[in-house]
Amino acid sequence: MSKATPHRSTQRYARRQHKCQLKGATLIEALVSLLVMSFGLLGLAGLQASGLTFQKAAWSMHRVTDITSDIGERIRANPKAMDADYQYTSSYATGKAATLTKLNCRTTGACTAAQTAADDLADLLLKAQTLLPQGSMQITGTVAGGFVVTSMYMDKDFLTTAGTLDQTATCTATTTGIDVRNCCPAAAAAPAGVRCRNFTIVP
Template sequence: MSRKNFAKNGHRVLPKRSVHAQEGASLIEVLVAVVLLSFGIVGLAGLQFNGTKFNHSAYLRSQATSLAYDLVDRARANLNACPVGGACAYATPLATAFNGNAAQACGRPIAAANANAMAAIDVNQWKSCLENLLPGARGRVVLLGSAAGYVDQCGITHAAAGRQVLVVEVNWTDGRVAGGANRDCVVIRTEVRPLS
């Protein structure tokens, strides 16, 4: 080793490096790190957005399912409105909306003089709940006959039934549904009088 690499006191001295050799390298590394971090943040924002979108769609679907089962329970509690072999007073077309009667609004206590009047009030209150809890909601109730099948608004074909079977349909507007369709639906099929 040459003598010039040692200081006067005998300790080794490292050669001086040029200050200009590292100039800008740190800045490029910082820029690359910031770009990578920004891509990660944008990706996380996208995940958060999709999570919120799907969570809201699931919430609407659970509301629709709950409302469909609500009407089924009302019909089962009022069996006289759906006599065996007769028309069911709970059957309602899709186009019928809540009639605006404040006494029958969603969540209000109701009472009626007879089974058919109770069924009419139940259906009206159910339509009110649909309109209040789901965006652009509509509902239909069909009593399946024994003669022919039925295709519901979700495209499901229901075979003719030998027993009294109610099909309760709920559809609503969901702008978050993928594929360009903006309506979603729930269909519940159940027997009015379960096997005893």
């Protein structure tokens, strides 16, 4: 009966060790693949969250544009109105809860220019309250210099790095550039979390 030589035993041991190494390597590769895939899924989740934020911001801007265009057309259709007829400067909190009285005199054709402007302002405020989250608005200016329409709304995603609601900058005489479009009028007394969008209408 032949006995296994030391050389053959060494070969068998080497083959077993090689097989164990292959199994171990396969397990490590699988774990690394799972780790890489997990990072990829986390990245996709972050992109989806950012995409939803941008989508909400775009939706709000679309509504702001709609409101501004509406009042612009109404002002141009009422050229006899005085500058004071198209003024609404209440604070954000007041405008958010206010209900302006409509005369509805257009149906009889007996509206004066001032009454038409009053109805236009009532419609504008109602539209801001309806279309924007906790919406409000202001309108100031003159026919000669242009009317500034400020749409205001609450944005729960408008946060600081600490995770608290951020405060929009207040418009001042020195505010310039893109900041003019995004600052809040001092009279609005806008609380933290409120965004303001300013657009100028020149009749």
